[in-house]
Amino acid sequence: MSYQDKSEYTSINTDQGKLFIVATPIGNLKDITLRALEVLESVDWVAAEDTRHSKKLLQHYGLNKKLISLHEHNELERRNELLALLNAGEQGALISDAGTPLISDPGYHLVNLLRQEHIQVEPIPGPSAMIAALSAAGLPTDRFSFEGFLPAKKQKRLHVLEGLTQESRTMVFYESPHRLLESLATFVAAFGNDREIVVAKELTKQFELFFSGTVEEALRFFETNADKVRGEFVFILKGAEAAEPNAITDADQLIQLLLQQALPVKQISEIVAAHLGLKKKAVYQRVLEIK
Structure with a gap:
C-alpha cells in the first residue's frame, strides 16, 4: 500500500x-x-x-x-x-x-x-481530445464511458460494439482516418440506423469539424465527402434509452410463452426482438436468464 x-x-x-x-x-x-x-x-x-x-x-x-x-x-x-x-x-x-x-x-x-x-x-x-469533444458535442455528459480505439478487425469490432448496445451512458471512441468508414458501417450494424452520434475531427486545428446526426447519416456524409476523411477522429455516441417497464414485462411474458413451445433460444430472441423492437443481443441474454 x-x-x-x-x-x-x-x-x-x-x-x-x-x-x-x-x-x-x-x-x-x-x-x-x-x-x-x-x-x-x-x-x-x-x-x-x-x-x-x-x-x-x-x-x-x-x-x-x-x-x-x-x-x-x-x-x-x-x-x-x-x-x-x-x-x-x-x-x-x-x-x-x-x-x-x-x-x-x-x-x-x-x-x-x-x-x-x-x-x-x-x-x-x-x-484532452476526449474532453474537448464531449464539451462541444451537445450530448449528455453527466455520465459517460471512454472506449478508446476499437479493434482493427471487423468481427472483433462488431463484437465489442454489440456488447455496448444497452449502455445508457454517452460513449466516446477514438478512430483513425483509414478506418473511419469501416467503423461507421459497423456502428450502423450494431446500433441500427438511428442512434445519435457526433463525429469530431481535427480538434483545435484549422479544419476542425463537428458532424451531428444519426450513425447512418454520419456514414453517408463521410462517404460523399472524401476530403473530410483526414486527421484524427472522436466519436461521441448517445447511450441507449432506458427500456419502458411495460416493454420489459411484455418481453418476459412472450419469452415464457415461446419457451413453453420448446423453441430454440436464438429463434425466441429474434421473434421477441422483432415483435417489440428490442435489441436481439439483450433479448437473447434475457431468454437465457429466464430459461
Whole structure:
C-alpha cells in the first residue's frame, strides 16, 4: 500500500526524482498551459512517444531538452532505465504526441512501476481530445464511458460494439482516418440506423469539424465527402434509452410463452426482438436468464 499527500509525501522518498505527466496541445500550440511550460523547462529529460514530433514542439517554445523515446513497443524495457534515472534524483516529464499521456497512449506500465517503487508521479493537466469533444458535442455528459480505439478487425469490432448496445451512458471512441468508414458501417450494424452520434475531427486545428446526426447519416456524409476523411477522429455516441417497464414485462411474458413451445433460444430472441423492437443481443441474454 502507498499513500501520497502533496503536503507530506508520507511514503514518497523525496531524495528521489519525480516524474511529471504533462498534457500537451492536441492541435493548436497555444493550448499548452503555463505550468506545463514551466515543468518542461525545469526537468532533466522528457520521455516522448515520438521524439521527432516532440522535438518540434519543444523547439517551438525554445526548450532544448534531452528526449528519450518511450512508445508501445519499448515501454516495458525502457521503464527500468527511467526508474534508474529517477532513483538517481533526476526529474523527468512524460508527454505523448498530443493530449494527455496514458489516455489511449503509452505510459501505463511506467507509471504503474513508479507507483510500486514509491516514486513521486505528478500530473500536469491540460488538453484532452476526449474532453474537448464531449464539451462541444451537445450530448449528455453527466455520465459517460471512454472506449478508446476499437479493434482493427471487423468481427472483433462488431463484437465489442454489440456488447455496448444497452449502455445508457454517452460513449466516446477514438478512430483513425483509414478506418473511419469501416467503423461507421459497423456502428450502423450494431446500433441500427438511428442512434445519435457526433463525429469530431481535427480538434483545435484549422479544419476542425463537428458532424451531428444519426450513425447512418454520419456514414453517408463521410462517404460523399472524401476530403473530410483526414486527421484524427472522436466519436461521441448517445447511450441507449432506458427500456419502458411495460416493454420489459411484455418481453418476459412472450419469452415464457415461446419457451413453453420448446423453441430454440436464438429463434425466441429474434421473434421477441422483432415483435417489440428490442435489441436481439439483450433479448437473447434475457431468454437465457429466464430459461
